[in-house]
Amino acid sequence: MYIKNLNLQNFRNYDNQIIEFSPKMNIIYGHNGQGKTNIVEALYFFQSGKSFRCLKDREAVKFGEDYFKIHALFETNQGSSDALVFVQDKKSVRLNGIQLEKLSELVGEYNMVIFTPDYLNLIKDGPGVRRQFIDSFISQIKPTYFKNLISYYRVLKQRNNVLKQKSKNMISTLDIWDEKLASLGVKINQMRSSAIDKINETINIVGDGSFITEKIKLIYTPSVKGDFEDKNNFLHQLYSSRERDFEKGITLTGPHRDDFEIFMNDINIKKYGSQGQMRSCVLKLKLSECEIIKEKTGDTPILLLDDILSELDEERRKFFLENINDKQVIITCTEKENINFENCYVFRVENGKVIKE
Numbered sequence: 001m002y003i004k005n006l007n008l009q010n011f012r013n014y015d016n017q018i019i020e021f022s023p024k025m026n027i028i029y030g031h032n033g034q035g036k037t038n039i040v041e042a043l044y045f046f047q048s049g050k051s052f053r054c055l056k057d058r059e060a061v062k063f064g065e066d067y068f069k070i071h072a073l074f075e076t077n078q079g080s081s082d083a084l085v086f087v088q089d090k091k092s093v094r095l096n097g098i099q100l101e102k103l104s105e106l107v108g109e110y111n112m113v114i115f116t117p118d119y120l121n122l123i124k125d126g127p128g129v130r131r132q133f134i135d136s137f138i139s140q141i142k143p144t145y146f147k148n149l150i151s152y153y154r155v156l157k158q159r160n161n162v163l164k165q166k167s168k169n170m171i172s173t174l175d176i177w178d179e180k181l182a183s184l185g186v187k188i189n190q191m192r193s194s195a196i197d198k199i200n201e202t203i204n205i206v207g208d209g210s211f212i213t214e215k216i217k218l219i220y221t222p223s224v225k226g227d228f229e230d231k232n233n234f235l236h237q238l239y240s241s242r243e244r245d246f247e248k249g250i251t252l253t254g255p256h257r258d259d260f261e262i263f264m265n266d267i268n269i270k271k272y273g274s275q276g277q278m279r280s281c282v283l284k285l286k287l288s289e290c291e292i293i294k295e296k297t298g299d300t301p302i303l304l305l306d307d308i309l310s311e312l313d314e315e316r317r318k319f320f321l322e323n324i325n326d327k328q329v330i331i332t333c334t335e336k337e338n339i340n341f342e343n344c345y346v347f348r349v350e351n352g353k354v355i356k357e
């Protein structure tokens with residue numbers, strides 16, 4: 001899949017900009033603060049329906065204006081398709097001219113894998129970042145997962161509201177929420193577990209024969225102990241932690257507290273890995289994400305690389321570039337990159353204006 005063109009209106013520091021992309025390599029370069037990441041941010045809206053940089057859509061509206069509009073034309077293995085995101089007081093999304101009822105209907109439509117300078121956080125940070133990674137990954141190959149996840153978080157919120165009231169005569173209400181939480185929760189556990197299995201099958205094959213020889217393995221550490229796919233087991237654990245849940249006013253068991261650990265040659269990379277090993281690990285993780293999306297959907301995802309090439313040393317950079325030449329790649333950088341790719345378009349960005357060279 002690839003994006004043919006993008007139109008930005010009142011988005012961040014852009015007035016009205018059209019960019020025609022190459023189906024292969026696109027290099028967007030320019031000084032700091034000129035609007036490179038803003039383009040990546042706009043593109044990613046079509047994958048997730050929201051910004052990867054801010055929580056409030058309105059922050060992306062150009063200062064002094066009251067709406068933004070981004071429109072993109074894609075070519076997928078199903079043919080041409082277009083999407084429009086319009087944000088004023090509310091957000092509205094149109095897919096091939098049809099207004100979507102729910103944002104979740106957009107997820108899974110356009111697959112993208114994004115790589116930003118804070119990528120090492122995937123290893124270094126707390127479990128939330130890893131859950132986000134796995135959730136976004138599965139949502140792209142199984143849109144039903146995303147819908148399930150939204151329902152799970154909705155039920156979780158209701159259950160936590162009951163817990164916060166600290167009134168034990170709400171027990172019967174709690175029973176209802178527990179039942180719903182466990183039904184949705186086991187599905188999430190099951191899909192996360194098989195996604196991690198799939199990554200383990202793929203991660204040591206991508207770019208095989210490269211300089212990264214260490215064997216990488218992910219281990220799922222679900223919050224529900226024992227058989228995490230068994231609803232009764234889940235229910236039992238919710239039931240036994242009720243006292244503690246009431247005390248804390250939150251639900252302490254469930255997929256919202258899951259994590260996974262990453263091992264390199266049986267060494268826990270978060271605890272003992274070097275900076276370079278962490279880099280290699282995330283590179284491979286991202287490449288296997290691309291591979292699996294391609295395998296499961298029959299279409300290559302679009303790869304967005306925001307300012308990361310300069311982060312990589314010569315060897316990793318070579319490894320990475322060799323492994324991405326089958327898909328559309330959109331790279332931003334501050335210095336014009338010299339990349340030997342067929343069909344390579346180069347754009348210079350200056351103060352919210354994009355000029356094709």
Ligand SMILES: Nc1ncnc2c1ncn2[C@@H]1O[C@H](COP(=O)(O)OP(=O)(O)OP(=O)(O)O)[C@@H](O)[C@H]1O
Nearest residue numbers: 012013032033034035036037038059060061062063
């Ligand atoms: N809502 C907005 N309205 C107008 N301008 C904005 C808005 N939000 C951000 N900007 C401007 O966009 C610019 C930042 O754009 P962006 O993050 O894309 O820069 P960049 O080219 O990626 O820079 P760097 O190389 O430092 O990463 C800044 O000049 C900022 O003031």
Ligand SMILES: [Mg+2]
Nearest residue numbers: 036037038307
């Ligand atoms: Mg930037």
